[in-house]
Amino acid sequence: MWMASNYMFMNNNKTEYLPVIPKTATATALVDGSVIRVGDATITASRFVRNLGVVIDHHLDFKKQVSSIVIVCSFHLRHINKMSRYLPMVTKERVVNAIITSWLDYCNCLLYGTSVNNIARLQRIHNSAARLILRRPRRDSAMPLLCILHWLPVPQRIEFKIIAFTYKAVHGNAPKYLSDLVCPYKPARALCSANNNLLTVVRTYVKAGDNSFVVAAATLWNVLHVHSNIKTFACLATFEARLKTHFFLLLLRLSLMFVYFYRYFS
Structure with a gap:
């Protein structure tokens, strides 16, 4: 009634719902084939949904979101690395902050309390960006490089x-x-x-x-x-x-x- 009174209609092809399920439950049986009806529309359950660019999965562990961030940042880091020798350090830092750091910081409050593995994957991207700017090999410790750039590690950025x-x-x-x-x-x-x-x-x-x-x-x-x-x-x-x-x-x-x-x- 509220949707009809405000001239709103449900798009069946774009509407989905996310059942939040603990990891101890049998997620396959609860998600696959599960549907609900809203008026005349039939909405199918999904294992993950996207809201404002953030991927939320049915376990709320944000593995899908972290994976998407890692894929995008790795793609951009490879392209920045190809042109890094032609750019001064200040320009490289600005490019990395505009592309890589913005992805790491976007809605990162949602990652508070997430698994150590998720944080480690994001921190590896952050460390690679620091090594790229300062032109250091992969074997160098990342913490001194973060201090030089005055960058906080990923857990501290979230806090x-x-x-x-x-x-x-x-x-x-x-x-x-x-x-x-x-x-x-x-x-x-x-x-x-x-x-x-x-x-x-x-x-x-x-x-x-x-x-x-x-x-x-x-x-x-x-x-x-x-x-x-x-x-x-x-x-x-x-x-x-x-x-x-x-x-x-x-x-x-x-x-x-x-x-x-x-x-x-x-």
């Missing part, structure tokens, strides 16, 4: 964007549908944590719930308070600059700890 969205939501600069998901922490009695600008972490019982924005935003925002006072900055540009420096310092500490334990226990 950076989520925290940036959270900052906007806390300060009232985000869309209402995001601001409504952020709830300030108000303890039942007077505690020191009441003045720490914390957020309430919603309790969930499934992994998909832990990866949602309402949980990820509050979790990352509260952890940020433990390490620094970045949240006190009122300017978004200053906040993002200090946040990026904060991530680089954490990576540097982890690298130093790894070198120390490697030398001590080897």
Whole structure:
């Protein structure tokens, strides 16, 4: 009735629905041949759907999305590599940022909590782009190259964007549908944590719930308070600059700890 009253019609050839199924279930029996009826239209189930360029699969593990990003970025990296010797480093960096980095950063918040394998595949693309710009062989370690280019690794890029969205939501600069998901922490009695600008972490019982924005935003925002006072900055540009420096310092500490334990226990 609502569609008819607004002069909207369903295109049967372009309409599909996605049943979300846990990996422990028999996905083949639940997806294949499953249909629903909406009015006179018959809609067939699909194993993955595309929304705003993002491929969402029936397990919500985003393997299909990561595979599409890897294919596109690998294609462009090969073509950029063919002309890289004719371009200065600044131009190569701009081209890579415009083509490769934009693909890695597009809707990457959805990849929060995804598998290590998915993150590793994207990180290999990121490392290849850094080696291409700096003209380094494949055997060179990628972390020093990322530091030279001042690039955050893929996991930190995902967390950076989520925290940036959270900052906007806390300060009232985000869309209402995001601001409504952020709830300030108000303890039942007077505690020191009441003045720490914390957020309430919603309790969930499934992994998909832990990866949602309402949980990820509050979790990352509260952890940020433990390490620094970045949240006190009122300017978004200053906040993002200090946040990026904060991530680089954490990576540097982890690298130093790894070198120390490697030398001590080897």
